[in-house]
Amino acid sequence: MSLSRSPSPVPGGGWSSPGLNISTSGRSSPTRGYSASGTPVMWESARLKTGYPSFSTQRNNGFFSRHMRNISSSLPRFSSSLPHAEKEKEKEKEKEQLSRGRWSVRSVPLLGRLRGIMGRMGKKMKIRLLILLMLLLSIIIFYTTPLVYHWRRTSWLGGGQKFVIILAANVGGGVTEWKGAREWAIERDSVRNKKKYVARWGYELEIVDMSMKKRYAHEWRESWEKVDFIRTSLRKYPKAEWIWWLDLNTFIMEPSYSLQDHIFNKLENHVYRDINEYNPLNISHPLTEPHLDAVSQSPVGDGNANSVNLILPQDCSGFNLGSFFVRRSPWTDRLLDVWWDPVAYEQKHMEWEHKEQDALEQLYISQPWIRKHTAFLPQRMINSFPPGACSENGNDTRIHYDQRDRDFLVNMAGCEWGRDCWGEMYNYRELSYYLNRSLWERFKEDLIALIWFKITGRKVKL
Amino acid sequence: MHFAYPPRKTSNPPPFLPRSSKLPTLRRSRLKIIAIVGLVFIFLVYLISRPRSGHGRFEQHKPSGKPPVVVVTVLDESKYSKEYINAVKDNRIQYAQKHGYQTFFPKVGDYDLKSAPPSWTGVVAMRHALTKFPDCTYVWYLEQNSYIMNPQLKIEEHVMKSSRLEQLMIKDHPVVPPDSIIKTFSHLKGQDVDFVLTQDREGLSSGSFILRNGEWAKFFLETWFDPLYRSYNFQKAETHALEHIVQWHPTILARLALIDQRIINAYSKGTKGAEYKAGDIVVRFVDCLATSPKACETESQKFSQQWRTSFKNS
Numbered sequence: 001m002s003l004s005r006s007p008s009p010v011p012g013g014g015w016s017s018p019g020l021n022i023s024t025s026g027r028s029s030p031t032r033g034y035s036a037s038g039t040p041v042m043w044e045s046a047r048l049k050t051g052y053p054s055f056s057t058q059r060n061n062g063f064f065s066r067h068m069r070n071i072s073s074s075l076p077r078f079s080s081s082l083p084h085a086e087k088e089k090e091k092e093k094e095k096e097q098l099s100r101g102r103w104s105v106r107s108v109p110l111l112g113r114l115r116g117i118m119g120r121m122g123k124k125m126k127i128r129l130l131i132l133l134m135l136l137l138s139i140i141i142f143y144t145t146p147l148v149y150h151w152r153r154t155s156w157l158g159g160g161q162k163f164v165i166i167l168a169a170n171v172g173g174g175v176t177e178w179k180g181a182r183e184w185a186i187e188r189d190s191v192r193n194k195k196k197y198v199a200r201w202g203y204e205l206e207i208v209d210m211s212m213k214k215r216y217a218h219e220w221r222e223s224w225e226k227v228d229f230i231r232t233s234l235r236k237y238p239k240a241e242w243i244w245w246l247d248l249n250t251f252i253m254e255p256s257y258s259l260q261d262h263i264f265n266k267l268e269n270h271v272y273r274d275i276n277e278y279n280p281l282n283i284s285h286p287l288t289e290p291h292l293d294a295v296s297q298s299p300v301g302d303g304n305a306n307s308v309n310l311i312l313p314q315d316c317s318g319f320n321l322g323s324f325f326v327r328r329s330p331w332t333d334r335l336l337d338v339w340w341d342p343v344a345y346e347q348k349h350m351e352w353e354h355k356e357q358d359a360l361e362q363l364y365i366s367q368p369w370i371r372k373h374t375a376f377l378p379q380r381m382i383n384s385f386p387p388g389a390c391s392e393n394g395n396d397t398r399i400h401y402d403q404r405d406r407d408f409l410v411n412m413a414g415c416e417w418g419r420d421c422w423g424e425m426y427n428y429r430e431l432s433y434y435l436n437r438s439l440w441e442r443f444k445e446d447l448i449a450l451i452w453f454k455i456t457g458r459k460v461k462l
Numbered sequence: 463m464h465f466a467y468p469p470r471k472t473s474n475p476p477p478f479l480p481r482s483s484k485l486p487t488l489r490r491s492r493l494k495i496i497a498i499v500g501l502v503f504i505f506l507v508y509l510i511s512r513p514r515s516g517h518g519r520f521e522q523h524k525p526s527g528k529p530p531v532v533v534v535t536v537l538d539e540s541k542y543s544k545e546y547i548n549a550v551k552d553n554r555i556q557y558a559q560k561h562g563y564q565t566f567f568p569k570v571g572d573y574d575l576k577s578a579p580p581s582w583t584g585v586v587a588m589r590h591a592l593t594k595f596p597d598c599t600y601v602w603y604l605e606q607n608s609y610i611m612n613p614q615l616k617i618e619e620h621v622m623k624s625s626r627l628e629q630l631m632i633k634d635h636p637v638v639p640p641d642s643i644i645k646t647f648s649h650l651k652g653q654d655v656d657f658v659l660t661q662d663r664e665g666l667s668s669g670s671f672i673l674r675n676g677e678w679a680k681f682f683l684e685t686w687f688d689p690l691y692r693s694y695n696f697q698k699a700e701t702h703a704l705e706h707i708v709q710w711h712p713t714i715l716a717r718l719a720l721i722d723q724r725i726i727n728a729y730s731k732g733t734k735g736a737e738y739k740a741g742d743i744v745v746r747f748v749d750c751l752a753t754s755p756k757a758c759e760t761e762s763q764k765f766s767q768q769w770r771t772s773f774k775n776s
Contacts, residue, residue: 157509291573291590296680305521329520334681337713343706365690369681373520439543 009189048084119388136205143359152258155239159201162241164233164257167194168226170247173211182422183456190248190427197255204240210248226321227336247322247413249421253384253401253432263325263381268305273377278376278398281318281361287368296368309373310335313383315413316390319364321357323383324412331373338363380407386424389413403431499718503572522677526597529564529765531617533557534591534603536583538570541755542606549766550606556773557610563617564598568622578692579699588673589683597676602726605669608746609769613776615743621672621726624652629741630721637708637715638665644709646720656717657682660727662735662748668701669746678717685714729759 028111047443118126137300141147152158169187192208198205208229242264263270273280276299277283286299295302309332311325326332339359352358363370380384384401401407410428415421437445442462452460484774537547551567558565560618568587570580584603587747591601596611602617606609621627631650636642639661656678659671684709686700696702707714723729728738738745745765 245529289574291586291593291594293596293680304520306518309520331520331677331681334713337711338685341690341707341710343694347690347694362690369677369684383548 004034053275106216120165131293147203148218156201159260161239163244164204164206164237164240165194165198165244165246166206166208166229167191167246168210169207171210186422186425188246189429193252194246197252200255201258204237224340226356227339230326231336234456241328243326245321245324248424249412250323251410251417251425251428251432253410253428254406254408262408266430270381271308271311271377273301273375274299275376278314280314280316283365287371292368296372301372307373308375311375313377313379315379315385318356320383320413321360321363322413323409335370340364383411384409386410386412388419390414403435406435472711476744481546490546500728525599525675527599528597529562529595530598531563531600531602532566532591532598533563534587534601535606536570536587537567537606542572542677543759546762547591548758551773552771556643557613560613560647561616563597576689576692581699582692585683585687585700587759589680589687592675592753594677601675601709603671605746606742607751608744609762609765611744611745611769612741612743612771613773617672621658627652627719628728630725632722635720638705642717646718650719654751655719658719660721660723662729663724664704664734666701668704670744672726682714
């Protein structure tokens with residue numbers, strides 16, 4: 001066996017030969033010598049220098065206790081001149097004494113050595129070392145441990161557990177339409193996108209199965225199941241305060257926005273409760289019936305953000321339930337209970353194309369108690385549309401996605417009706433990656449690749 | 463001056479060394495601890511003061527209980543004679559005065575019902591009462607064709623006290639007789655009940671019921687008054703709408719207590735439900751509704767002398 005470098009002596013005796021470690025014991029040099037002769041001298045000196053660890057209970061009181069050890073340790077010691085066997089015996093004795101009383105330094109020679117180094121080190125050096133250590137520690141904490149995740153999750157710290165995202169997956173379940181490769185790809189991308197987001201901010205993710213099932217003899221009620229899923233999620237996550245419903249064809253473009261920062265920390269600044277601000281359905285607001293109280297007649301309810309229990313975006317044709325929030329409250333229980341009613345359904349199901357969405361609009365129009373606790377978000381805060389949706393009047397800054405404003409989420413609403421869902425999903429996914437590149441990637445792609453292109457005239461991918 | 467020896471030390475030296483710094487706590491060895499405590503303190507302040515995503519709970523208005531009870535009766539002046547209406551009004555007012563209650567007498571036609579039957583007026587009237595008396599504790603709807611017979615009984619003690627209510631509640635009983643599969647809750651506490659009503663032989667009776675003022679009561683009345691229920695042509699209008707929502711919506715059923723009919727809703731004749739006996743709080747004239755308003759007035763004659771004497775005696 002050839003060696004990579006020549007063997008070199010090791011302080012304790014023996015040889016260190018890094019290339020040669022094929023011996024059965026796994027060691028290349030006799031280390032027994034270490035414990036026998038090498039170390040005692042070494043660690044004795046270390047002990048001399050620094051004394052026992054500072055956290056021993058001994059206090060430097062009084063003259064004698066302060067100086068006794070120094071005096072005694074400077075006296076000549078004869079242990080090394082003892083014959084070997086006796087030395088061993090003494091060592092045993094000493095060990096016993098040590099282990100009975102104080103913490104044994106002898107068992108950790110490295111610590112003693114370190115203390116020696118620290119003792120010799122200057123103050124400036126110590127501070128520099130401390131800064132370096134802090135830097136290292138924070139890198140470890142922020143990049144390699146789940147500490148940040150748990151911080152963000154804990155309800156009294158980051159509060160991530162208060163948010164549950166419900167993602168409606170497996171829409172239709174392949175009953176009316178064949179579920180092909182594109183559909184699977186959409187689902188995979190959408191789910192991955194939400195999973196990443198949730199892992200980043202410590203939220204909960206509930207993926208629900210919206211497959212078509214015949215619940216009753218004569219009807220498919222798959223979109224009404226929203227109500228049931230919200231209810232079960234509230235039960236499943238007892239710490240959840242807000243539930244965010246998301247349709248499958250959505251993509252979180254800016255995963256760096258937390259819901260708290262984006263919306264909930266300053267809820268009263270972001271939402272509008274007076275629907276007249278944007279009112280595509282022309283709902284007359286506020287209610288004016290004389291039998292209602294002042295809060296019900298007020299355009300903004302009681303005006304306090306605490307009373308908001310339902311937050312909806314509106315698109316060009318009214319309420320949009322592709323992305324909305326509900327809050328855990330007795331009010332929400334009532335809404336979820338009343339939302340589907342057989343009498344209303346019997347009278348209206350022919351008119352209600354969007355089922356639960358139309359039912360909610362109907363409730364909002366006719367029920368003062370619903371209005372009091374409903375607020376609206378500007379659509380582009382949580383539900384930007386691609387240019388293909390709501391396109392009758394061209395591009396609308398209230399509705400359509402704009403990458404310069406770094407909108408939070410894109411909802412490819414209605415893409416299954418004649419548009420290319422997978423194409424849109426793919427484009428927005430790539431755009432999101434492009435917009436959220438790291439500094440290093442920007443440096444590579446925007447500078448190096450550009451320079452390379454200028455010089456050689458060839459595009460490179462780095 | 464010159465001394466042979468340096469001046470002597472003072473003969474009475476201070477017992478302690480003078481302080482090195484002014485504050486004894488700021489000694490060098492303690493500085494570290496102070497710094498750590500300070501950092502922890504700043505951290506705690508940060509934890510407390512940072513923006514909270516979960517904002518406060520919604521606090522609903524707590525009624526102060528003035529008046530404790532509002533008696534609501536919808537009057538139909540177009541069909542009934544003035545004397546009769548006045549007698550009914552007088553009956554409620556005297557009862558209310560006795561216990562410090564308030565009365566509320568809206569009229570049929572006061573509210574826009576959108577072509578729904580006039581019997582729906584009672585539901586809006588109750589909602590209106592909650593608006594007019596935001597601090598009342600209970601609202602008692604008592605239909606016009608009835609007299610309060612026993613002025614001694616107070617609503618909040620006779621019916622709504624939670625221990626009393628727990629005795630009165632009919633538990634695990636079909637909501638709509640005789641065979642609805644939806645049954646009243648068997649584990650309901652008295653303080654959780656917001657809605658007290660009775661059944662007669664035909665089903666739920668909406669002629670006399672009590673509501674506890676609060677967000678739930680508003681939700682319930684507004685849901686009951688839903689335009690889609692009004693336009694549905696329920697055979698018995700608001701009574702059947704009530705039977706419908708009670709059976710389909712558990713958030714309503716969970717706040718409802720059925721009690722024995724005679725507690726708040728005795729009938730003058732036993733054909734449609736429990737018959738009135740002396741000492742009951744209320745007598746209602748139900749059978750006459752099918753024939754004519756006049757029949758009700760004659761039916762009421764039997765009791766008008768009775769309630770006046772019992773009010774005088776008490």
